[in-house]
Amino acid sequence: MKRVSATPVSALAPANDPSFENVWDEIVWRGLVHVSTDQEALRALLSEGSITYYCGFDPTAPSLHLGNLVQLLLMRRLQLAGHSPLGLVGGSTGLIGDPRPTAERVLNTRETVEEWVSRLRAQVERFLSFEGDNAARMVNNLDWTAPMSAIDFLREIGKHFRVGTMIKKDAVSARLNSDAGISYTEFSYQILQGMDFLELHRSYGCVLQTGGSDQWGNLTSGTDLIHRVEGTSVHAIGTPLITNTDGTKFGKSEGNAIWLDAEMCSPYRMYQFWLSTADADVISRLKVFTFLTRDEIAEYERLVETEPFRRAAQRRLALEVTTTVHGHDAALAVVAASDALFGQGDLTSLDAATLRSALEELPHARTADGIPIVQALVETGLVSSLSEARRAIAQGGVVVDGEKVADEGHIVAGSLPGGVSVVRRGKKTLAGVFVG
Numbered sequence: 537m538k539r540v541s542a543t544p545v546s547a548l549a550p551a552n553d554p555s556f557e558n559v560w561d562e563i564v565w566r567g568l569v570h571v572s573t574d575q576e577a578l579r580a581l582l583s584e585g586s587i588t589y590y591c592g593f594d595p596t597a598p599s600l601h602l603g604n605l606v607q608l609l610l611m612r613r614l615q616l617a618g619h620s621p622l623g624l625v626g627g628s629t630g631l632i633g634d635p636r637p638t639a640e641r642v643l644n645t646r647e648t649v650e651e652w653v654s655r656l657r658a659q660v661e662r663f664l665s666f667e668g669d670n671a672a673r674m675v676n677n678l679d680w681t682a683p684m685s686a687i688d689f690l691r692e693i694g695k696h697f698r699v700g701t702m703i704k705k706d707a708v709s710a711r712l713n714s715d716a717g718i719s720y721t722e723f724s725y726q727i728l729q730g731m732d733f734l735e736l737h738r739s740y741g742c743v744l745q746t747g748g749s750d751q752w753g754n755l756t757s758g759t760d761l762i763h764r765v766e767g768t769s770v771h772a773i774g775t776p777l778i779t780n781t782d783g784t785k786f787g788k789s790e791g792n793a794i795w796l797d798a799e800m801c802s803p804y805r806m807y808q809f810w811l812s813t814a815d816a817d818v819i820s821r822l823k824v825f826t827f828l829t830r831d832e833i834a835e836y837e838r839l840v841e842t843e844p845f846r847r848a849a850q851r852r853l854a855l856e857v858t859t860t861v862h863g864h865d866a867a868l869a870v871v872a873a874s875d876a877l878f879g880q881g882d883l884t885s886l887d888a889a890t891l892r893s894a895l896e897e898l899p900h901a902r903t904a905d906g907i908p909i910v911q912a913l914v915e916t917g918l919v920s921s922l923s924e925a926r927r928a929i930a931q932g933g934v935v936v937d938g939e940k941v942a943d944e945g946h947i948v949a950g951s952l953p954g955g956v957s958v959v960r961r962g963k964k965t966l967a968g969v970f971v972g
């Protein structure tokens with residue numbers, strides 16, 4: 537089977553693991569299959585020749601987030617194995633809203649949805665290759681949904697759906713059993729997604745849809761519809777929900793989602809997020825979120841056992857994912873910033889943008905002009921009083937911009953790139969000062 541010929545924008549050039557003959561075996565090993573249609577049939581389908589598959593993304597925000605990254609990387613894995621991806625952006629489904637188990641969504645305006653569609657499309661494109669025999673194609677479901685009349689929709693599509701089946705889908709039944717109930721609008725969502733699969737099956741010969749396991753109801757809505765109207769069996773794969781062993785929610789840092797957009801979540805923040813992965817989770821994260829081979833991951837598994845304090849697996853994971861999402865240069869810049877901030881490297885050689893975004897993640901203070909170190913220590917919260925500040929300085933434990941400070945009157949002037957200063961107390965406690 538032909539491999540993808542050109543490396544897409546993201547800088548890693550992952551080689552498929554030669555120890556896997558079949559991409560199905562690989563994705564099962566990576567823990568990416570939580571639920572699927574017939575496994576033997578899927579295994580055969582994925583090894584017999586190049587197929588066309590799709591995954592859809594709804595414009596519910598201006599950016600995709602880490603939950604979507606599982607899907608983006610699965611799409612890429614299948615493409616690297618020679619299959620042809622269709623990246624779908626939900627120009628129509630984004631106007632309707634996939635029912636969540638909790639509450640009805642607020643409808644966004646058409647303008648907002650349109651803008652988010654174009655932003656998401658650009659993000660999805662970064663994970664796929666548009667060259668070679670199995671080049672990716674992007675589609676928008678508004679293109680076939682908008683021209684359809686209500687009469688046609690109800691006669692040609694609606695007729696194939698049984699309400700009894702529709703109300704059994706998880707998201708719908710959860711809502712029917714809640715006080716919130718469900719609008720007819722959101723109830724219809726599964727029909728739209730089913731119709732997408734049918735449309736892509738007819739126009740592109742698409743035979744597989746992937747999605748999160750919470751999408752199972754929507755995935756089977758399509759496979760059932762195609763079976764009914766075309767008489768063909770097509771397939772679906774639902775990936776597992778990513779969970780942390782300690783029960784906390786994956787993909788959030790201090791309650792905020794980790795977005796793939798660098799403006800909404802800095803590469804530094806993303807890097808730190810992965811760096812803080814628990815030992816108990818890091819191996820399964822390497823499988824899901826990186827293209828490291830089976831052997832490489834086995835080696836990290838050993839290192840987590842023998843020298844967990846070095847956090848080699850976490851460092852590699854953070855580097856790989858930051859590189860995949862933000863590119864090689866941005867990833868190297870955050871590693872340099874992270875090392876320099878914690879005392880192993882030159883602060884003055886960092887680039888201004890990376891340094892500023894790193895300091896945003898630390899306790900920090902802002903001032904119009906330079907301030908004395910005692911004041912900086914108090915305002916950043918590194919000490920709780922001026923006398924404690926003086927004591928810390930006298931003990932020789934205060935470092936400003938990489939230099940030990942002995943004088944209480946030393947001015948923190950923002951002399952690092954970007955007009956900032958870094959104040960360190962002891963080995964590990966850091967704060968930033970933005971001057972100007």
Ligand SMILES: N[C@@H](Cc1ccc(O)cc1)C(=O)O
Nearest residue numbers: 592593594626629634729732
């Ligand atoms: N329902 C999917 C997005 C999607 C939309 C349309 C599709 O045809 C497929 C997928 C989600 O919320 O994540």
